Amino acid sequence: xxxxxxxxxxxxxxxxxxxxxxxxxxxPVERDVLLDCIRLxxxxxxxxxxxxxxxxxxxxxETKAKLAELYRxxxxxxxxxxxxxxxEGLDQTARVLDSAAYLAENLERVPVHVIPCIxxxxxxxxxxxxxxGFLGSILPAVxxxxxxxxxxxxxxxxxxxxLAYEQEAAQILGIxxxxxxxxxxxxxxTKGTDFKPADRPPPERIVHWDRxxxxxxG
Numbered sequence: 596x597x598x599x600x601x602x603x604x605x606x607x608x609x610x611x612x613x614x615x616x617x618x619x620x621x622x623p624v625e626r627d628v629l630l631d632c633i634r635l636x637x638x639x640x641x642x643x644x645x646x647x648x649x650x651x652x653x654x655x656x657e658t659k660a661k662l663a664e665l666y667r668x669x670x671x672x673x674x675x676x677x678x679x680x681x682x683e684g685l686d687q688t689a690r691v692l693d694s695a696a697y698l699a700e701n702l703e704r705v706p707v708h709v710i711p712c713i714x715x716x717x718x719x720x721x722x723x724x725x726x727x728g729f730l731g732s733i734l735p736a737v738x739x740x741x742x743x744x745x746x747x748x749x750x751x752x753x754x755x756x757x758l759a760y761e762q763e764a765a766q767i768l769g770i771x772x773x774x775x776x777x778x779x780x781x782x783x784x785t786k787g788t789d790f791k792p793a794d795r796p797p798p799e800r801i802v803h804w805d806r807x808x809x810x811x812x813g
Contacts, residue, residue: 610790611742613691614750615698618783624706624749629782632743639736642728647714648736651768651776654707661767662757662779663702670699670756698752698781705781709751710764711737712774733777741780750785753778 633650641647653659674696702708713733717726741751757764757779764776799811 607742607746609792611745612750612790612793613694613752614785614790615694615752615781617786618698618705618750618781619786620701620704620706620783622706622784624782624784628747628749629707629709632740632747632749635743636736636740639739641732641736645714645732648733649712649714649774651710651712651770652707653710653768656703658767659705659708660703662708662764663699665757665760665764665767666702666754666779667699667756669759670695674699698754699756702781705783707782709740709780709782710768710770710776711740711778711780712770712776714774716773716775729775730777737778737780744782745790748784748788749782751780751782753780755779 629652637646637648639648653662674692698705711733713729715729717729737753741753744751755778758776761776764770765772765774770776802811803809804811
């Protein structure tokens with residue numbers, strides 16, 4: 596007997612979307628709700644059990660506006676180019692780009708910006724194994740945080756545009772130089788909770804068995 600209600604677990608996992616246009620920009624987010632979600636995220640695994648997670652939760656309008664300025668400075672050109680170069684027929688991608696542009700235009704209006712961080716820095720030129728271990732010690736916690744938000748009627752999305760100006764953001768937020776930012780999560784209650792699974796290819800198309808190229812379908 597499975598120890599969880601698999602139908603509900605599967606619904607949570609398959610409907611936790613990247614939410615942008617459906618973020619409620621006018622409803623405040625309670626501090627206790629954010630702390631509950633971070634508390635759950637602390638159960639995520641970390642390399643060598645270092646527990647180096649750190650979180651910066653931003654609610655001040657002035658600070659959010661400064662982060663939004665960096666975000667648009669870094670992401671504006673990319674979003675414009677992506678929309679102009681989008682091939683015909685990619686309707687889902689077009690919707691995502693439109694949604695991303697909306698978020699960029701309204702980022703400072705989102706009630707909360709959450710900056711997940713991890714203690715330490717990866718030296719420039721480090722091998723892939725070091726990067727994988729370093730990010731693997733924070734990304735599971737971030738995803739747990741986002742799942743916990745979804746379970747409570749809130750939404751978020753993973754964004755990284757501001758990291759093009761990580762040092763400037765660190766100065767704005769007072770983050771010390773030995774701490775690495777990994778994302779900016781806009782967090783808000785969602786307008787409705789009726790999110791559905793996205794259109795994805797069958798797993799057989801992307802799984803290679805034993806070695807690259809061995810698939811169950813041609």
